[in-house]
Amino acid sequence: xxxxxxxxxxxxxxxxxxxxxxxxxxxxxxxxxxxxxxxxxxxxxxxxxxxxxxxxxxxxxxxxxxxxxxxxxxxxxxxxxxxxxxxxxxxxxxxxxxxxxxxxxxxxxxxxxxxxxxxxxxxxxxxxxxxxxxxxxxxxxxxxxxxxxxxxxxxxxxxxxxxxxxxxxxxxxxxxxxxxxxxxxxxxxxxxxxxxxxxxxxxxxxxxxxxxxxxxxxxxxxxxxxxxxxxxxxxxxxxxxxxxxxxxxxxxxxxxxxxxxxxxxxxxxxxxxxxxxxxxxxxxxxxxxxxxxxxxxxxxxxxxxxxxxxxxxxxxxxxxxxxxxxxxxxxxxxxxxxxxxxxxxxxxxxxxxx
Numbered sequence: 001x002x003x004x005x006x007x008x009x010x011x012x013x014x015x016x017x018x019x020x021x022x023x024x025x026x027x028x029x030x031x032x033x034x035x036x037x038x039x040x041x042x043x044x045x046x047x048x049x050x051x052x053x054x055x056x057x058x059x060x061x062x063x064x065x066x067x068x069x070x071x072x073x074x075x076x077x078x079x080x081x082x083x084x085x086x087x088x089x090x091x092x093x094x095x096x097x098x099x100x101x102x103x104x105x106x107x108x109x110x111x112x113x114x115x116x117x118x119x120x121x122x123x124x125x126x127x128x129x130x131x132x133x134x135x136x137x138x139x140x141x142x143x144x145x146x147x148x149x150x151x152x153x154x155x156x157x158x159x160x161x162x163x164x165x166x167x168x169x170x171x172x173x174x175x176x177x178x179x180x181x182x183x184x185x186x187x188x189x190x191x192x193x194x195x196x197x198x199x200x201x202x203x204x205x206x207x208x209x210x211x212x213x214x215x216x217x218x219x220x221x222x223x224x225x226x227x228x229x230x231x232x233x234x235x236x237x238x239x240x241x242x243x244x245x246x247x248x249x250x251x252x253x254x255x256x257x258x259x260x261x262x263x264x265x266x267x268x269x270x271x272x273x274x275x276x277x278x279x280x281x282x283x284x285x286x287x288x289x290x291x292x293x294x295x296x297x298x299x300x301x302x303x304x305x306x307x308x309x310x311x312x313x314x315x316x317x318x319x320x321x322x323x324x325x326x327x328x329x330x331x332x333x334x335x336x337x338x339x340x341x342x343x344x345x346x347x348x349x350x351x352x353x354x
Contacts, residue, residue, distance in 0.1 A: 002353050004032065005082040008043040009070045009090055011060075015046045017237055019192050020271040024112075024144075026050055027167050028083075031341030035349030042073045067093045080104065081352055083142060086111045088127055091134035098138040107139030108162070113148070113267065114155050132156055142348070144269035145292055151267045162348055165292060167341035168274035172240055174332075175248035177281060179322040184214055186250040187314070188281075189258075190221040190243060191272045196264040198286070198305060202256065203229060205310045214318040219250065240275075247279070254282040254317045254324070261288055261304035274339035280332040282317045282324040284310070297334055298327040 008025055029039045029051055041047065041057040044066070051057055060069045067089060074082065075097045084090065086109045098107055116128030132155050135141070140160040143149045149161045187206060193199075202218075209215040210231055217231040221238040235246070247253055255276045259265040265288040276283045277297055286304040293299070300316055303309040317324045337343065 002036075002081075003038045003040065003079045004352050005074070005077050005079040006039050006041045007070060007074065007082060007084040008041060009067065009085060009087055011044040011066045013044050013047075014050055015044065018050075018240070020194075021112075022050060023169075023271045024166055025085075027169065027341040028164070028345060030169075031167060031343075031345030032349050032352070034342035035346050035353075037349045037352050040077075040079065042070060070094075071097050074098075075101070077105070081106045081108070083108045083110055084139075086131075086135060088115055088131040091131045091138065095134055095138060102138075108142050109135045109139050110142045111135070111148075111152060112144055113264065114152065117155055129156065145267060147291060148267040148269070151263070162351075164348055165344055166269040166271050166273065167339050167344040168271075168278050168335065169240060170278070170336060170340040170342075172244065172275075172278070174244050174279040174281075177248070177253060177325060179325050180251055181322060183251055183321075184210075184216040185252040185254045185282075185314075185318045185321055187215050187218045188220075188247065188250070188253050188255050189218070190238060190255075190275075191270070193223040193225060194259075194270075196260055196262050196268070198258045198260045201260075201305065201307045201310060202258045203227060203232075205307050205314065206232070208307075209311060209314050209318070214314055216251065219246075219253075221246070247281075252318075252321050252325075254284060254314075254321075255279065256314075257283065257285045257289065258310070259286045259288045259304065261286075265289075265304065266291075274335050277331045277339065278335040280325075280329040282321070282328045283331075284313045284317060294334065294338060297331050299331075300324070 014022060032039050041051055045059055047057050047059055058073055060066060071093055082105055114128060116124045119125050136157050136159055141152060141157055142162045142164055143152060144165050146163060149163055206218050219233050221235045224236050225234055257276060269292055273289060284300045287301045288304040300313040302313040
């Protein structure tokens with residue numbers, strides 16, 4: 001079994017609880033471990049309870065000189081390969097260490113979006129650009145989608161790129177829902193409150209659909225926020241292993257993934273995409289995610305940013321829920337074969353093991 005160092009160099013990476021970046025880190029560690037790679041993690045405080053599959057983790061408790069402590073951890077590391085989650089400041093600080101260890105360690109920068117490249121401040125854009133240039137000098141890149149890879153190439157990346165799209169936790173047991181004829185659907189969202197999601201469009205369409213008798217309620221898990229709209233229930237943070245029990249109590253549940261039509265939506269890979277598909281429930285999805293899943297999955301697409309298109313997709317699910325549920329059950333087996341973390345990390349793990 002080969003060893004790899006996984007550097008999560010954000011001081012508060014775990015302290016805010018479960019979210020997309022934490023789910024990604026957990027999944028990456030789990031997938032690499034399943035494929036015979038031993039992962040040691042360096043991170044900020046509070047990783048306990050999240051990284052059970054890791055070989056070990058070094059927790060940097062103090063935020064004082066945090067990044068220089070990360071540099072020291074990298075300098076003394078014995079692993080021959082390291083995956084470093086990119087932050088704009090890191091290539092500036094780590095460049096001397098990586099240059100010194102260039103014959104002893106292969107570096108892969110995990111870049112899930114180029115922070116600062118579209119900033120209105122020239123100095124921020126310059127720092128981001130130089131950071132990517134330095135990272136490009138020192139290692140390969142790991143990204144979450146082909147669109148993200150294209151965006152990184154446009155930002156000046158010229159070295160090797162590996163696409164490891166977000167997978168899902170295959171240990172979660174989702175409920176077997178029975179359709180209830182003639183009953184409105186329960187619309188469901190679980191995940192963080194993301195700025196590149198069309199919340200205004202979703203809420204507006206939900207109100208129209210509820211008035212038309214297509215939807216009974218909108219259940220939201222993952223954050224605290226007041227919408228002050230009848231029938232919307234915000235449940236706050238959740239445990240993914242306890243969520244199936246909550247879903248089993250809903251009538252005709254259907255999931256919604258309402259990413260907007262921004263560049264970030266096209267380049268990113270939402271953590272919940274394959275989690276949604278693995279539930280076997282009907283899924284209404286913005287077409288900004290179309291390139292990230294196989295055409296063999298049965299989902300209800302709508303045009304990103306278009307309320308009319310979203311309402312039509314909801315109508316399709318609500319008016320034929322029994323059929324929608326039956327067709328969506330086939331997604332479970334496809335998700336397992338294409339989207340589990342063991343599958344999506346397999347090619348990268350083979351590289352590490354060779």
